[in-house]
Amino acid sequence: MSSENEPVKPSFNDLQTRRVNRFVTKQAYRLAKPFRWLLRSSTLRLTLMLSCLFAIGMAVSIFLALTFGREAVLERVDTALTSLASTVTINETLSDNSIAIIRPLDNLGNLPNQFKRTVKRGGGTVNLSNDFNQFDAWRVMITNDSQGTPILVALPIEDSEDALDLLSGILWTTAGLVLVISLLIGMTAGLLAQRRLVRINGALSRLATGDLSARTGVDKASDDLDDLARQLDVTAAELERLVTQTRHLSASIAHDLRTPLARLRAQLEMLPEGEERGAALEEASRLSGIFDTIMRVARIEAAQGEDGFEQIKLSEFLTDIEDIFGPVVEDAGKILVLENKSTGYVTADRQMLIQAVANLIQNAIVHGGDEITLFAKTHRSIEELGVFDNGNGVPSDQYDEIIKPMVRLDSARQTDGSGLGLALVRAVADRHRAQLQLSEGEPHGLRATMKFST
Amino acid sequence: MRILVLEDDNQLGPWVTSGLKEEGHVVDLFADGKEALMAAMGQEYDLLILDRMVPGLDGLAVLKSLRASKNTTPALFLTALGEVDARVEGFEAGGDDYLTKPFAFAELSARVNALGRRRDGAGAETGETTTLRYGDLSLDLVARHCERQGQTIELMAKEFKLLEYFMRRPGRLVTRTMLLEQVWDMSFDPTTSVVETHISRLRTKVDKPFDGELIRTRRGEGYVFGK
Numbered sequence: 115m116s117s118e119n120e121p122v123k124p125s126f127n128d129l130q131t132r133r134v135n136r137f138v139t140k141q142a143y144r145l146a147k148p149f150r151w152l153l154r155s156s157t158l159r160l161t162l163m164l165s166c167l168f169a170i171g172m173a174v175s176i177f178l179a180l181t182f183g184r185e186a187v188l189e190r191v192d193t194a195l196t197s198l199a200s201t202v203t204i205n206e207t208l209s210d211n212s213i214a215i216i217r218p219l220d221n222l223g224n225l226p227n228q229f230k231r232t233v234k235r236g237g238g239t240v241n242l243s244n245d246f247n248q249f250d251a252w253r254v255m256i257t258n259d260s261q262g263t264p265i266l267v268a269l270p271i272e273d274s275e276d277a278l279d280l281l282s283g284i285l286w287t288t289a290g291l292v293l294v295i296s297l298l299i300g301m302t303a304g305l306l307a308q309r310r311l312v313r314i315n316g317a318l319s320r321l322a323t324g325d326l327s328a329r330t331g332v333d334k335a336s337d338d339l340d341d342l343a344r345q346l347d348v349t350a351a352e353l354e355r356l357v358t359q360t361r362h363l364s365a366s367i368a369h370d371l372r373t374p375l376a377r378l379r380a381q382l383e384m385l386p387e388g389e390e391r392g393a394a395l396e397e398a399s400r401l402s403g404i405f406d407t408i409m410r411v412a413r414i415e416a417a418q419g420e421d422g423f424e425q426i427k428l429s430e431f432l433t434d435i436e437d438i439f440g441p442v443v444e445d446a447g448k449i450l451v452l453e454n455k456s457t458g459y460v461t462a463d464r465q466m467l468i469q470a471v472a473n474l475i476q477n478a479i480v481h482g483g484d485e486i487t488l489f490a491k492t493h494r495s496i497e498e499l500g501v502f503d504n505g506n507g508v509p510s511d512q513y514d515e516i517i518k519p520m521v522r523l524d525s526a527r528q529t530d531g532s533g534l535g536l537a538l539v540r541a542v543a544d545r546h547r548a549q550l551q552l553s554e555g556e557p558h559g560l561r562a563t564m565k566f567s568t
Numbered sequence: 569m570r571i572l573v574l575e576d577d578n579q580l581g582p583w584v585t586s587g588l589k590e591e592g593h594v595v596d597l598f599a600d601g602k603e604a605l606m607a608a609m610g611q612e613y614d615l616l617i618l619d620r621m622v623p624g625l626d627g628l629a630v631l632k633s634l635r636a637s638k639n640t641t642p643a644l645f646l647t648a649l650g651e652v653d654a655r656v657e658g659f660e661a662g663g664d665d666y667l668t669k670p671f672a673f674a675e676l677s678a679r680v681n682a683l684g685r686r687r688d689g690a691g692a693e694t695g696e697t698t699t700l701r702y703g704d705l706s707l708d709l710v711a712r713h714c715e716r717q718g719q720t721i722e723l724m725a726k727e728f729k730l731l732e733y734f735m736r737r738p739g740r741l742v743t744r745t746m747l748l749e750q751v752w753d754m755s756f757d758p759t760t761s762v763v764e765t766h767i768s769r770l771r772t773k774v775d776k777p778f779d780g781e782l783i784r785t786r787r788g789e790g791y792v793f794g795k
Contacts, residue, residue: 365649369621372648373577376670380583383673383789395788399744402670403757410756437726438752442765465755472758479760535759 157307161300165293172289180282187274188239188253195255195267204263215247215268219256222266229254233266240268251275310339314346326354357416364412375402407538414466414541422463428456428490428497435468435488439475448484450475456490460497460566462546467499470542473535474501474562481505483559495568502561513552539564569614569684570594574604574630575646576622580669584617587673588680601625608634613641615683617676620647620658628661635662642683646671672789674741700735702794705774705782707735716778726751727770734783734793743790767791 195214204218217223222230228240232254240252249270259265313330320328329350332343379398385391432454443450460467471488478486482503490499508516517536536550539562543550548566555561571588575581576599585597596613598604601624608616608630616634618627625633631643644665645658655666664686665679700707705716712728714721723731729751734742744763748754752762767783775781784792 369648372669373580376648377577377579379670379672380580384583389787392787392789397788398670399788403759406757407759438758438762439760441769442760442762445761445765445768468754469756469758472760472762476758476760 155304155308155311158300158304161296161304165296165300168296169289169293172285172292176282176285176289179285180278183278183281187271187278191253191269191271191274192255195253195269196257198269199255199257199259199265199267202259202265203261204259204265213269215252215266216259217266219264219266225266229266229268239271307339310343314339314343317343317346317350321350321353326350326357361416364409364416368409371405372402375405410469411538411541414538414545417545420461422465423461424464425459426462426464426467427459428492428499429454431464431467431499432456432488432490435471435475438468439472443475443479443486446479448479448486451485451487453487453489453491456492456497456499458492458497458568460499460546460548460568462566466542466545470539470564471499471501473539477501477535477562478503478505478560481560497566497568498563499566500561500563502555503559504555505559507554507558507560508552510552510554517550517552536562569680570612571596571615571617571680572604572608572613573597573617574601574622574627575599575617575619577619584673584676587677591677593680599623601627601630605630605633608639608641609637615680616641616643617680618643618645618663620645620649628657631661631663642686644676644679644683672741672743672745674790675743675746678737678740678742678746700732702735702738702782703780704778705735707731714774716774719777721773723770723773726766727773730766730770731774734791738794739792741786741790741792746790 198214198216202216204216215225217225219233222233226240226242226244226246228242229252232238232240233256237255238253240254242250242252244250246252247270249272251270251272252268253271254266254268256264256266310330310332313332317328317330329347330343332340332347335341335344375398379395379402382391382394382398385394432452436450436452440450475486475488478501483505485504487502488500489502490497492498517540540550543564546564546566548564551563551565553561553563571593573581573584573588573595575584575597578599581597581599585595588595596607598607599622601622603624604618605625616631618630620627627645631645634641634643642664643662644667645663646667646669647655647658648669658666664683667676667679698708698710700709705714707714707728709732714723714728714731730747733747733751744757747763748757751766767785771783775783782793786792
C-alpha cells in the first residue's frame, strides 16, 4: 500500500547491483593499475608502434599478393582454355576428357546451373557448393572450336585456389606470430627497462626531497639505461660530498668568525661605561647581526625535509604579523594595511615565515611608500602571502638582481641595511617550495608575493 | 652557585669566570674536556657551562658521559656553531640551554640564573604573587591592570608582557635577544625595530607622564628596568 507520491526507494537488488558494479569497476581499476606503467613505457610504445606498422604492411602485401596471384593463375588457365578450344572439334562422340569440360553451347547437358549463368555472362569463374566432376571451382570460357562452332570449355582451378588459400594462411599465421613475438619481446624489454627506470626515478625523487644518500644501486653496465643509472649514482655521490663539505665549511667559518667576535664583545664589555663603549658595542652587535643573517640564509638554503613545519592558517598569521609589526610601521610614519582574503592553510616553518614577512615589511619601510599592505589570498590551490607598497617601486628588469644576496641598487645605497633581505625571503620561499614573485604594484610600487602551492 | 666552566679560549674563559665570580658564584675554569669531566665526576656542581668545541673531549661528549652516569646537573652550552642542528644535538645530549657566541654577559648571566632557579625546584618567577610592584608602579597579572601613582595605564597585550618581563628583573640588564625570545617567541632577529618600537611605546605610557624614568637604555647592550 504505497502512495504514488512516495519516492521510489531503490530496491535491495538495485543497491546490490550498484554496489557490485562499483566493486567491479574498482577492482578492474585496481587490477589495471599495475599495467598502466606498461603504456608509459617508451620501449613498449615503440614496439606497439612498429608492430602496428608491421601489421598494416603485412595486411597490404598479403592482399596484393593474393589478388595478383589469383589474376595470374586465371590468366594462365584462360590461355590453356583458348589453346584447348582451338585444338578440338565438336562432334557427337566428343565428351569431357579427364579434366576439361567441353560442350557445344546449344547442348550444355547436365552442367549445373551456375555454368549456364556464367555462359550468359560470357565466361568467368564458377564456384560450386557441390563438387562437379570432383571439383568445385571452374574457369569457364565461351569460345569457338577449330570448326568455328561456339562451345564452352572449362578447367578446374580448385588446386590453384587451394594453393592460394594455403599461401594466405601461411602468410597470415606468420604475420600473427611475428606480431605476438615482437609484442612479447617489447613487453619484456619494457618490463626490464621499467624496473631500472623505477629505481632511477625513485633515486631522483629521493634526491629531490633532500635525501642525498639515495642511489640507484646499479653496478653492471650492459646498456644505456645502466650507464644512465651509474652516472646518476656518481653525480649523487659528488653532490652529497659537496653538500657535506659545504656544511663543514660553513660550520668552521662560523666558528672561526664567532670566536673573535665573542672576544671583541667581551673586551668591549670590560671597558668603562660611556658613550664610546655603547657605540662600539652597538657596532659589534650589528656586525654579528649581519653575520647571523648570512649564516641563516645559508642554513635555510641548505636545510631539507619538513622538520618543524606546521599547518598555518594564513588569515590568523596575518593578524599576528600585524600585532608584531604594525607599531613598527606606524613609528616609521607609515600605515600598515591588512588585505586578508585567505581561507586556507600553508605547511610551513612559522619562524621562517615571520622572518620572511618581517624582511619584506622592513624593505617596504626603508625603500617603499607611506602605505604598506600586507596581503594573503587563496587562489584555487595556491596560497599567496606578501607585501606591497605605494612607493616608487623597482624597475622590472632589476627584479632578478635585487633577489641576489648583497645586491643593493644604487638608489638604495644611502639607506641602512645589509642587502640580505630579499635573499632571505627567497631562501625561505625556496625552502617551502613556494615561488617568490616580484611585480609592479597598483598603480605603482613594489609587490612581493610568495606563492605556496597547497 | 658552584659553576664549572669549560672554555678553551684564553680570553673568553677568564671573562666569563670573572663575571660570574662578581655575581657571587664559585667558578672552576677548565680548558680541557677530559679534566672538566674528571672534575664534574669528582664533585657536585650546580651548573655546567660547556663550550662545544674544546681540545681533548668536546662539551657534547663531556655531557653525554655525565648523563650516562646519571649526573643531572643543569648544563648550558656555549657554541660558535649556532646552527639549529648543533642546537638540537646539544639538547639531545642532555643540555638545558644554549647560547651562541658572541653573547652579552648579561645574557649568560640571565640564563645562568634561570637554570639555577630551575634547579631550586622553583617557579619562583611565576610564584604566588599575582601583582608585581616596583616603587609607585603596580601590575596586576590576573586583572591585567596596570597603574602608576594611582593612575590607570592602558597597555596593549605585548606591552603588558614586556613590562611584566622587566618587572620580574628589576635592576638587571635585559638584552634585545632575551626580549625577542621571551616576549615575541622569536629565535631570530627580525631586522626590524620591533623591540625598540614597543619599548618606546611602553615608555610613552609608563615613563613619560610621570616623574622618575623606569626603563633605561644601555646603549649597545640592552635595557635596565628600575634603579
